[in-house]
Amino acid sequence: MLVANDVGIMYVSGGSETWAVRHAFVRIAQGEMVILEGPSGSGKSSLLYILSGIRPPSEGQVLYCGQPIGRPVDRQTVMHRYTEFGFVFQQHFLVGYLTATENACFGRRRSSVPRAREILTQFGLGSKLNAYPRELSHGERQRVAVARALVHEPRIVFADEPTASVDTELAHEICQWLKAYCGRGNSCIMVTHDSRLRMYADRIYAMEDGVVSESSQSQRTAHSGVRALGGRP
Ligand SMILES: Nc1ncnc2c1ncn2[C@@H]1O[C@H](COP(=O)(O)OP(=O)(O)OP(=O)(O)O)[C@@H](O)[C@H]1O
Ligand SMILES: [Mg+2]
Secondary structure: OEEEEEEEEEEEEOOEEEEEEEEEEEEEOOOOEEEEEOOOOOOHHHHHHHHOOOOOOOEEEEEEOOEEOOOOOOHHHHHHHHHOEEEEOOOOOOOOOOOHHHHHOOOOOHHHHHHHHHHHHHOOOHHHOOOOHHHOOHHHHHHHHHHHHHOOOOOEEEEEOOOOOOOHHHHHHHHHHHHHHHHOOOEEEEEOOOHHHHHHOOEEEEEEOOEEEEOOHHHHHOOOOOOOOOOOO
């Protein structure tokens, strides 16, 4: 569904060059839950930006359903991003003057409001639907950010540490939710530092100094039979 061939990204900052991602080969198949792990600064967020078309790679190519993701980013890529991809930013980027529901629907049609409420309620925020980001805890804001990435039912969810600020139980619930979402023919790539969440992965990539490698654990976890949450994910 999504393939990255030999992609890399270089940043120029303060006169020096940093290759945050180097010669990366990544594959996300339909229905797959992919986990990306690695130490801080290893290039995980940069790789997600490339895969999702938020940033064009400095080298290499990303193909979505066989079509190249624009380099430079073009109109078609922007449309893919809007309709078919959902992105959970590490920094959340919620709009301060919008409620949790309005944030979850930001940039979407008014008809997405019931779906946003439904997802937020499933994430334990049923009593905070009309709360503003400043009235929410860090973990609650994170859940709103996850809901925003899911409300338009994207085919691929790019989730940058979506469980970083929530307790263990909720982290598992979010993963079960994403896993069930993949079970409906969608895909997800999730960055996490929590090795306990590996059990949800069909495929695991590890990053170190910008270099991506597929973990041998991918095969073992692929058929681990993780229980999917009931109801409509
Ligand atoms: N816009 C930028 N300009 C210059 N350097 C950057 C930029 N963004 C990231 N970098 C550098 O690229 C490298 C990878 O950063 P990235 O944010 O992708 O890592 P990460 O694995 O997501 O880290 P973390 O786990 O802390 O979120 C780091 O050395 C970082 O300093
Ligand atoms: Mg990051």
